[in-house]
Amino acid sequence: QQQVKQSxxxxxxxxxxxxxxxCAYENTAFDYFPWYQQFPGKGPALxxxxxxxxSEKKEGRFTISFNKSAKQFSLHIMDSQPGDSATxxxxxxxxxxxxxxxxxxxxxxxxxxxx
Amino acid sequence: xxxxxxxxxxxxxxxxxxxxxxxxxxxxHSHVYWYRQLPEEGLKFMVYLQxxxxxxxxxxxxxxxxAEFPKEGPSILRIQQxxxxxxxxxxxxxxxxxxxxxxxxxxxxxxxxxxx
Numbered sequence: 001q002q003q004v005k006q007s008x009x010x011x012x013x014x015x016x017x018x019x020x021x022x023c024a025y026e027n028t029a030f031d032y033f034p035w036y037q038q039f040p041g042k043g044p045a046l047x048x049x050x051x052x053x054x055s056e057k058k059e060g061r062f063t064i065s066f067n068k069s070a071k072q073f074s075l076h077i078m079d080s081q082p083g084d085s086a087t088x089x090x091x092x093x094x095x096x097x098x099x100x101x102x103x104x105x106x107x108x109x110x111x112x113x114x115x
Numbered sequence: 116x117x118x119x120x121x122x123x124x125x126x127x128x129x130x131x132x133x134x135x136x137x138x139x140x141x142x143x144h145s146h147v148y149w150y151r152q153l154p155e156e157g158l159k160f161m162v163y164l165q166x167x168x169x170x171x172x173x174x175x176x177x178x179x180x181x182a183e184f185p186k187e188g189p190s191i192l193r194i195q196q197x198x199x200x201x202x203x204x205x206x207x208x209x210x211x212x213x214x215x216x217x218x219x220x221x222x223x224x225x226x227x228x229x230x231x
Contacts, residue, residue, distance in 0.1 A: 006157075031218075032218045034219075034220075036222070042224055042225075043119075043121075043206055043222040043223050043224045043225045044158070044206070044222045045222070046219070046220070046221060046222075049219070089157055089158070093218050095218070096171055096173075098163070098170055098171035098173065099163075099170050099171065100148070100163035100170055100171035101163075101210065101218035101220070102148065102160040102163060102171065102173075102174070103148075103150075103158070103160065103208075103220060104160070105157035105158045105159070106157055107155075107156060107157045108155075108156075108157055
């Protein structure tokens with residue numbers, strides 16, 4: 001199974017709060033898990049990524065938590081700001097037999113941070 | 116350091132026409148991926164190319180779609196005889212050479228194709 005399931009579909013958070021987005025996967029061979037941020041009319045921008053040999057990675061206000069046994073990973077945005085309002089995509093990849101590292105994406109979470 | 120470039124940013128075609136989308140990878144990158152994004156959906160992998168080689172086209176529709184990445188010039192995604200269902204945003208991503216985090220992909224701004 002190559003699916004990555006993402007929730008919630010949309011999220012409203014007050015300024016200063018914590019935004020949490022969750023993803024679950026089936027294929028235990030996935031070995032790279034990035035998060036992308038996309039603003040309307042723009043391309044996805046790589047935000048942060050993790051590999052399954054660590055359980056947490058933090059970069060500024062953004063943290064990925066990874067639970068290998070549960071096959072789940074999540075993005076936490078601390079001190080959420082209106083400028084964080086965007087659509088967030090989780091993804092996963094594995095090197096295919098053909099040699100590509102194609103990404104399998106979740107369907108996205110539209111985050112709105114209100115003042 | 117210029118990022119991934121795509122053009123045109125917006126493309127309008129009538130049913131039956133051809134669409135050509137171009138992608139120039141980041142400097143120093145020699146691998147290109149193409150993805151398609153339908154409204155309110157995540158991105159779906161289409162094809163992976165290196166210079167002069169198609170490595171993985173498992174996500175490409177069997178008909179009307181083709182891709183190339185010539186020795187000189189940008190990668191091109193070509194859609195022949197477009198239909199309304201081809202309307203989507205098409206994104207190109209590039210990744211570093213093998214040995215330098217090859218699974219890290221950087222996306223361009225996309226081409227939004229509208230088929231009338």
